[in-house]
Amino acid sequence: MHVVLVGPPGAGKGTQAQLIAGRLQIPHVSTGDIFRENVSELTDLGKQAQTFMNAGELVPDAITVAMVRERLAKPDAHAGFVLDGFPRTLVQAQQLQKTLAELDENLDVVLEMKPDDEELVRRLSGRRTCQGCGRIWHVVYDPTSVDNQCDECGSSLSQRDDDRPETIRRRLEVYREQTEPLVGFYADLGLLAIIDAVGTVDEVTLRAVQALREAQSA
Numbered sequence: 001m002h003v004v005l006v007g008p009p010g011a012g013k014g015t016q017a018q019l020i021a022g023r024l025q026i027p028h029v030s031t032g033d034i035f036r037e038n039v040s041e042l043t044d045l046g047k048q049a050q051t052f053m054n055a056g057e058l059v060p061d062a063i064t065v066a067m068v069r070e071r072l073a074k075p076d077a078h079a080g081f082v083l084d085g086f087p088r089t090l091v092q093a094q095q096l097q098k099t100l101a102e103l104d105e106n107l108d109v110v111l112e113m114k115p116d117d118e119e120l121v122r123r124l125s126g127r128r129t130c131q132g133c134g135r136i137w138h139v140v141y142d143p144t145s146v147d148n149q150c151d152e153c154g155s156s157l158s159q160r161d162d163d164r165p166e167t168i169r170r171r172l173e174v175y176r177e178q179t180e181p182l183v184g185f186y187a188d189l190g191l192l193a194i195i196d197a198v199g200t201v202d203e204v205t206l207r208a209v210q211a212l213r214e215a216q217s218a
């Protein structure tokens, strides 16, 4: 299945993408994760992306589209993928359609995750990410059993540089300005399914799985 998750920062895209990709046995492709790996490995791509990310701005389309094209052309993505954080602009969405057409593939569904704004800030400020396996945790909503240590692989947790209050505010503005218009684009293509992202992780997963079933049987 070829799935895209759209939603504001903190909507739970990464959390749900990990779960859905695990269930469907397809890769979870997160542009944010790819950029962060490049930043920590000090690659040229990471150096280019870091300034934009720390300011809460989008990395330019040309850089992002080329990176995703390369990732989707890898053999493990042919059976499907869960795209998390891409596309984020109309140009990226159009380029994704083009890339998939070249690969003779189609999107099956775009899940729009809709939370409320106060909840977003609470989720982002409490988020912690495992430095070993990348599992996403939350200090209140999804805590580890030992402070600052991943239950799954034992590595320590870190807080993202862009989860500071002023950067969170800018990321939310950028989402409204540049990414929300994609919802109309995908609704016109008949691919949009809206998921209420308020509730526990399990509740949201159930809604997402239901939407995927409906898309599969459509």
Ligand code: AP5
Binding pocket: 007, 008, 009, 010, 011, 012, 013, 014, 015, 016, 031, 032, 033, 035, 052, 053, 054, 056, 057, 058, 059, 060, 064, 084, 085, 086, 087, 088, 092, 123, 124, 126, 127, 128, 136, 137, 138, 139, 141, 142, 162, 171, 197, 198, 199, 200, 201, 202, 204
């Ligand atoms: P990216 O990494 O994609 O960040 P984002 O879209 O801002 O989204 P987040 O990862 O912050 O949130 P999420 O929705 O995944 O929430 P999560 O599941 O972690 O992008 C970062 C930056 O990279 C961008 O700002 C940009 O600079 C650049 N970039 C990336 N892609 C780009 C692109 N295509 N074009 C240009 N630039 C790009 O959940 C958040 C917290 O809430 C966690 O702690 C989690 O445990 C908790 N939580 C999740 N679900 C629930 C729930 N139901 N109840 C309670 N807590 C929950």
